[in-house]
Amino acid sequence: MSIKVRDVLELEIFKDSELIAGKNGIDKIVKSASLMEVPDIYPYLEENNILLTTLFPIHQNENAQKELIPKLVDKNIAAICIKPGRYVDEISEVMIKQADKFGLPLIKLDDAANLSTMANKILELSLDRHLNTLEFRNTIHEKLMDLFLKGKSLESLVNSLSEMIKNPIILTDTNFEIISISKELQEKDIQFVFPGDDRSIFNEKLSLKIDEQKFNKNDLIIHPIKAGSQCFGYLLTQKEFLDQKNLQVAVEQASLLIASVFFKNNAVLEKEKNFQDAFIRNILQGKIKSQVEAIDKARAFGWELEFPQIMMIIKVFTEDDLEKRNTYENILNNKQIEKAFNKSLSIYQDKIKTIYINDSLVVFINAIFDKRIQKNLLSVGENIIEKIDIKSKIGIGTSKVIKSIDQFPDAYKITEKNLDIAKILEEKSFVMKYDEYEIFSLIDKIDDYQLLNTFLDKKLGDLIRYERQNEMKLIKTLRVLIENNFNLKKSAKAMYLHYNTMRYRVDKLKDYGIDIENGYRLAEVVFAYNIYLWLKANDQLTL
Template sequence: MRTTMKEVLNLPVFSGARLVAGEQGVNRDVSNVYFMEVPDIYDYIDRQGILLSTLFPIADNPDLIEELIPKLVNKEMAGLAVKPARYLDDIPEILIHEAQKHEFPLIALPVDANLSELSNGILELLLDKNTTALKFRNTLHEQMMAQLAEGAGLGELIETLAGMMNRPAVLLNHRLEVLGRAQYEQTEVIKPDDFAVFFEKTCLSPQQLAKVMLKVDGESFGIDAFHYQPIHVGEECLGYLLLERQGAEETEDLRVALEQTALLMASVFQREKAVERQEQNYLDSFIRDVLNEQLSSQDEVIQKAKVFKWDLAFPMIVMNIDFFIDDPRQKREWIQAFIESGTVEQQVNRYLQTGTNSIKLIYMDDSMYVFLNVPFERRAEQRLKAMSSDLLNTIFHQCRTGIGISSTAETIERLPEAYREARQTVKITKKIEQRSFASFFKDLGVFELFDHVADQTVLAEFKERKIGAVLAYDEKKEMELFQTLEAYIACNLNSRQTAKELFVHYNTLRNRLVKLRELGVELDSGFDIMEVALACRIHMLRS
């Protein structure tokens, strides 16, 4: 249990002592006591100790007296108590000056002080404090261990902590989401918009947490209104334990309670995470069986899904969400973080309003897949587009991400095909789009056909015949003829509209069209246009 210089000075054996300098340091911690018997004492002392001395070993050396307190400060000592008169008439002024400068407690002892009695008094105080702390630690530990033996979770532990400390407590996970509270009716964490903690591995410092507000029962407070204890295993942050401050000083019981509770909560966190991951593995296996058509009865699938708290229903769509990250380990960690957080389900439900139990995420084939019920309504596609855009701009904004959305699976028999559609959509669109994207399978059009061509050299040769000369000319002259050709076809061969789309003068466009004809591009018939358009699509897919 913590002991300070102020408590030492209040001991009966120090009744005749005077604090002559360094009063600002009276809250320094004390954990030991030393005697100065040799001039070079510094190798024999340690931090948080009180040095008792007559200064006899250095009384005749002003230089050693001057450097004494700075060296004690460097050793992180707690204070210096000097008994003058026998070897010094009074405490040297330089000692008082240095003690005041470093806010280091300097105590003048009475001439009849017995250094051994002073030492014994300090050691008895430390022993009593440590015995009290040990008893409190054991009581708290035994009570919480008894709860854990009965299967208690995080909620019961935080209730016990709040009860023993007689003050409100809050438990947050590593994403600063409220997991539990005691003696508060309502709690909410308020974070700045740019405050990203989703992928943090280590616990945040108090300085970082200073940006966060906690709203409790209608009032907002900074984190500094709470005693703060991170919960972690090694370098991995699991959460944060907060106890409301109710006084200026932090008691040793409070510190012990926070540390002990955090230690036990870490084991509960790990236990619950292990259970969640096992349940996720069972869910993954269940969905794999459905996609591999090992469970063909729709009624059977719907009933088994209830085991995973999944209100599975049809029609359904499948979304493939893929992070384009080179490091496979980091990618897996990202996917796992999103699956465990429930963030995607909340965002999807916000737009589709089907309930989070109608949405399931799994990790499969090095990607994340979302299975969700969709209602029969005209606005479903519009909501899916808005939802996907929001996902890309908010929680998926940290890396290039692709979202592929299948067509609707009306029955269980169509679900494996919907899964393949979602995966195919990402695979193909990734080759065309350089940024993050959200694409529907139905919009792939001719690109899907290209991907099914077994001999891709056939496509390359067709492209070379139709627009190879244009691409070669662009590479040599940087004329942007391919871009012009694409825009011309997209504008239905309307020259004026094309010039407007490209932000070029009409005559500039006419000159480019003439050059395209010189390079062998024929757009005289519908079939010509179709073939050139196909060649352009092939180039986009293969470039």
């Protein structure tokens, strides 16, 4: 452990010395000591050095004396000790003012001071502290390693560390959700406070409240629990107890072993997750027929599967695979979905299951009180989108109520396809309910894609081909007209167009067989447009 200027001043050999300036630098780190034997000593000085001198090399050079303190500050030395009397009568006022200005400790030595002996005592103190630190590090490592090899829990490691350093310990995940706390904190109210929206380690205003006592970030040692590039959480303790350097050493040693526990646990969880994902894939593919079997297996994965169920599918629409992967990982690791449902609908984690499948997140929600859940699904989805906070478009689709195990495959397929259609229709992030696109459930029953393409070609083929060549946004105009019940005034407003421009586009649509005043033909056009969306979403459009 490094020593400080204040430690040097407490040495017996410095008892008659006086700190006359630069008191603000008393906590500067000291690594070594040197004597000033030549005027040009600066190239030989290292950082955190204490310089001892009688000023003999520069006692006849007033300018050199005036430049001494600023040059030492540039070299980032810890302090300067001057013995006046033999070569200079007094330490000049200029040097005292400079030392105060720069916060460089200026120590006046007594007449009997032996500079060589003092330098040796400083070096001995530094070496002793270093050896003590190594001994402390080894003790902490050996005790914690013994617990680790015995397979003790994270709680045991946290409590043992707390006892060794006589300091309370908090272990959190990366979102500062508490995983474990030492015994002395068990009955206390512990809260992390994050002013603003940044709930991360980088929030400089982060603070910790233990009952009524508040600790700012600077009052805490916060050490990451890392294995390789993966961060599992943080180990926290208060700086005010024990020696800070020893605290830091202890926390570093503990974090390495705790990271190993996390890594081992993650390996087990990853294997379990693979079995879980395979099980859920089998449900969605209709391979599990027995509802009793499904409920029993789900319980093994900590999932209280009950019926009725509602599914929610979350998709990030971007070509940036890295952004997509990171977004999904953040949602899963931070349990954003579970937190949103718990906050809005008081649905607990074991009533929800979220997995990554087919480039999307699929959420299974127990919907025993399905009317209340359906009513609030849109607002929950909007809250999830708001929390994700990325520039790419996000789509969230909800399924119909699933009353039995055999209804999962169709509900999943339809919700997924509806999402792909909504992606085409919606320009921004969106949340959609299953019944917004019920017509696609009907179109899905038609397995003959050639028949669908033929019908589409007959009704809208000329318009689609014209649009590819001219990009007049006539297909978008048709969509907006459908959405507004063919009300030209509302449609023009929705597209930010002048009414006459909308009239022109409607006349242009007539050129391609779309007459909005013919009810029967118009119904066929609307049906054909929905076929167009369905084929496009399924990559089956042949026009």
